[in-house]
Amino acid sequence: MRHVLFRLEKDRYALPLSSIREVVVAPDTFTRVPRSPKAMKGVMNLRGRVVPVVDLRELLDVAPGPVGGPGRVVLLDRGRRELGLLISEVDGIESLEKIGPPAPKASLAVKGLARLGAIPVTVLDPDALDATVARAFTTK
Amino acid sequence: MAGPSWDTSRYLTLFSGEATEHLEALGKDVVSLEKGATVALIDSMFRHAHSVKGMAASMAFEGTAKLAHLLEDLLGTLRADVARSNASVADVILQTVDSLSGHVKAAAANEPLPDSTALMTRLSELNASMTGRPATPTAPSPAPVVETAPPPPKSTSAAPPASNPAAPPRFSVKLKINPASNQPGVRGFLAYKRLGTLGNVFDLKPPLDDIKAGRVPQGTITLELETDQTEDAITRTMRTVADVELESIAAIVKAAPVVAAPAEVDPNRVVGQEPARTIRVRTEVMDQFLDQAGELLLATSRVRELSRGMPAAQRPPLDEAVDRLHLLVKGLHDKVMQARMTPIAVITDRLPRAARDIARRRNRDVDLVITGEDIELDRAIVDELADPVLHLLRNAIDHGLEPTEERTAANKPPKGKVTIAVRRLRDRVVFELSDDGRGIDVERVKVLVVERGLLTRDQVTALTERETLMLVCLPGFSTAADVTDISGRGVGMDAVRRAVEQVGGTLEIETRAGRGTSFRLSLPLTVAVVNLLLVGVGDEVYGLPIGKVSGVVETARDRLAMSQNAPVLQFGQSVLPVHELSALLEVPGDARTAALVPFVVVDGDDGRLALAVDRLLGQQEVVLKGLSKPLDLVPGLAGVTILGNGQPVFILDVARLVTA
Secondary structure, X not given: OEEEEEEEOOEEEEEEHHHEEEEEEOOOOOEOOOOOOOOEEEEEEEOOEEEEEEEHHHHOOOOOOOOOOOOEEEEEEEOXXXXXXXXXXXXXXXXXXXXXXXXXXXXXXXXXEEEEOOEEEEEEOHHHHHHHHHHHHHOO | OOOOOOOOHHHHHHHHHHXXXXXXXXXXHHHHHHHOOXXXXXXXXXXXXXXXXXXXXXXXXXXXXXXXXXXXXXXXXXXXXXXXXXXXXXXXXXXXXXXXXXXXXXXXXXXXXXOOHHHHHXXXXXXXXXXXXXXOOOOOOOOOOOOOOOOXXXXXXXXXXXXXXXXXXXXEEEEEEOOOOOOHHHHHHHHHHHHHOOEEEEEEEOOHHHHHOOXXXXXXXXXXXXXXXXXXXXXXXXXXXXXXEEEEEEEEOOOOOOOOXXXXXXXXXXXXXXXXXXXXXXXXXXXXXXXXXXXXXXXXXXXXXXXXXXXXXXXHHHHHHHHHHHHHHXXXXXXXXXXXXXXXXXXXXXXXXXXXXXXXXXXXXXEEEEEOOOOEEEHHHHHHHHHHHHHHHHHHHHHHOOOHHHHHHOOOOOOEEEEEEEEEEOOEEEEEXXXXXXXXXXXXXXXXXXXXXXXXXXXXXXXXXHHHHHHHHOOOOXXXXXXXXXXXXXXXXXXXXXXXXXXXXXEEXXXXXXXXEEEEEEEEOOOOEEEEEEEEEOOEEEEEEHHHEEEEEEEOHHHOEEEOOEEEEEEOOEEEEEEEXXXXXXXXXXXXXXXXXXXXXXXXXXXXXXXXXXXXXXXXXXXXXXXXXXXXXXXXXXXXEEOOOOOEXXXXXXXXXXXX
């Protein structure tokens, strides 16, 4: 299956291409969401639509690195709505067929591990990702 | 029946929407049936059942079609003798309606249809016991009325062009329906259809709709049949229709062309005046229309804002263009809002049925009278009101109305009465639900509020009657001595009030001891445009609905009075609790060094309160957008909007912000 490959700091991640609506450059500022979990970066105005954006580093407990560029927002297609994921950089689209089990302590949003040549890639599950965000709100 | 060759999934939504409407109407009719059966009423039920059957059959939901068909049979029997309708028959019909609704829901969700064999058997048996004929439980439909036969020929009152030499011969046919027939309508209709397979039918008397409805005076039907078949063949065909006799048949001599009698034309149809034409649009599409129109409004204000940065020489023509654009977009937005208007009947249509169920479970007898259900409101408001209105109805029947003995003792008619009156009042709609029950005991409300620790005794004694009544809307309040599954739990009056206020409405309660209680909802026609007071907290901007703002006081923090170690603000005659908005929202505010701080006085659930903010940024009319997941999980947010500069801004629900 074709996946979009992207980076959180140095680590490589992937999401199924079919689950992604588009990727945009992150805006300079986000409108903060009151009473939200730490991983909630805020909302952005995407051509007139208000889209919630999650900092994927925070959600997956990836240690933040030195401040880089503005980052990108991957827009997950959730039917009538969208969920934005703030990431570091998009690498491209690759076909990932063999997906092994996830690391023992990985987040519930992780579907498994794949390899691209010698490079390990963490494959995420869009539904579980969405559920993890909702859970972060309710258990805050 | 063979499955249709086209992709039915495209029609599934349409099917489920239309079928649900018919089933709701049917449910409403059943309730009226209990008040007294009339042929007209059963005709209406028959039509709904028939429509559901037809739709289900065309979608190849055979079980659903069969169930609807059996219901249709039972209704046909009932129509022949309306006096046989009783509560148990009505119960079976209701059960069938429920079961059919289950089918439709399952179909819409792409799930297997529920098994209704037991119910089908029950329907057939009941029908058999009423007709005296043996039951044909789940056998193939005994009398396929519509779907399996070829489309019936169009009946027309106009004669064919007599000059046409190729026209086949015509026969004048007179049919007689056996007066003992239980289903004269179905029999007559069948005869008409059988003849239709032979040729074209003209000059049908009585008209087809009357025949279908069983209105056939003296059981006599006359028509003209244009066919290539012989007289013999026609006679033979008619023998296959039970309970219908061919009384006479005669060939018509072509020499006497019949002139179409103008009296045959439907008197209601005025030439050149077409009835209003409508199309069915999915509500989701209507929501998207509104979203887009709203975004156009926002985009226009963005252009206007950008134009302010242009050199002065270029501005006048640009401003003019923007003004024109704004007018057009505003017009479009208004039209979309207009298209979203939905009659309140969408929710009140279910209520007679609900009232009957609640009353039954409580062994009460209730009469529900609804007026003004054709008044229209924005669909979003109508949707929000469905649950609250049902709750008010439950309360009225459950707690408002007294048991029959108590009513009789109080010299009241034994049957309780609940009235729902909807009316337009200027730019608002007033929805009033009243009962003629015992009324709310104001003193008891005061006692309970104190008992439950919701307010102190001193606070309660200072309240007016109107204020006291509003206490029933406090979370955790219930005057019911007993807690039943019908009310007392689930959405309480606090949820009713919240829902009403969420759409910009107000709730008022009036009561008279021993005479009854009224709940009056005053609702705006539309919700999407709200007037906001914009406030700044740290780097963020928030919107407070103007309707909730009572005023603003600017003062220094150290000049606030203290009460129980918490700051309070003097506002007019009252002393209000003070909340830091930044703390409520969990966002960083400015350093508290400002000499003067604006305190916005807003209406909360338990009275007014003051919110300390960093800045006042003025008023603005905005288009409200709903919150999608996961933002709807945040307590205290009412919606979101985008300002002219493109910045998203959250709109706050002050009452929930403080309580949740």
